[in-house]
Amino acid sequence: ESHFNLDEGKFTSTDRGGNPGLKPDMNAMAARYALMLWQRIKQKEGLDRRDWYEAATRIADWIMRQQNGDRGLPQVVASPHVGRDFSVVSGRALVAFPIIGRITGDARYSKFAEGLEEFLRRKVEDRIWFTGAHTDLPPGDFEADSVWQVVEYWLNQHDGDADALAHAEANALLAFLMMCPKQLSWVRNPTQTSHAEQQHYLQYSNYCYTNAKIECLRRLGLLTRRKLYQD
Numbered sequence: 001e002s003h004f005n006l007d008e009g010k011f012t013s014t015d016r017g018g019n020p021g022l023k024p025d026m027n028a029m030a031a032r033y034a035l036m037l038w039q040r041i042k043q044k045e046g047l048d049r050r051d052w053y054e055a056a057t058r059i060a061d062w063i064m065r066q067q068n069g070d071r072g073l074p075q076v077v078a079s080p081h082v083g084r085d086f087s088v089v090s091g092r093a094l095v096a097f098p099i100i101g102r103i104t105g106d107a108r109y110s111k112f113a114e115g116l117e118e119f120l121r122r123k124v125e126d127r128i129w130f131t132g133a134h135t136d137l138p139p140g141d142f143e144a145d146s147v148w149q150v151v152e153y154w155l156n157q158h159d160g161d162a163d164a165l166a167h168a169e170a171n172a173l174l175a176f177l178m179m180c181p182k183q184l185s186w187v188r189n190p191t192q193t194s195h196a197e198q199q200h201y202l203q204y205s206n207y208c209y210t211n212a213k214i215e216c217l218r219r220l221g222l223l224t225r226r227k228l229y230q231d
Contacts (some may be wrong), residue, residue, distance in 0.1 A: 028093035071115035075139035086133025091149020
């Protein structure tokens, strides 16, 4: 999570918060968008920015080398605090690798995506244990953004597949259970659609998973025709 540090007046790759290290999931989002941009510019303007393509595939190759034995990805690698840790949802990578495989035509990326789905089914959905999306919190924190990443993945896999749509809807309904009503007497204006209270601090800010939560709900409404999602 590189950023410009106002105090130091320079760019830095040191993460904000107490969870520093290299984040495979965040890198997957970068690789996805670099390839999508490469493809779009080539199609629309006839310009082949091969350096974008090669940067994206180097990122994707690095991510694949971080895979754990359970076929999942750790939230953080090369961290002074966490080290090589247990696997988490890694929903950005879950969404990204089918797209990376499709754009590049490289079967390695599609095969890797299958492994991420296997981990998702066995170690996440089967256990109802969604963690890792909020990258400045420790990898074990249960939070809603990881659920919406999975919803986006299953919607992308849908294409007439009733099982994929059922997974998408089931996960969305779980995410609704994490909506935060007025639970504490000192909270005057609780924010709906935010995280439930977390282990580390009480979170009433409205995270929206890069705004994809809104798009997921729109797509669910269209596919299921349920007024709940449309509203």
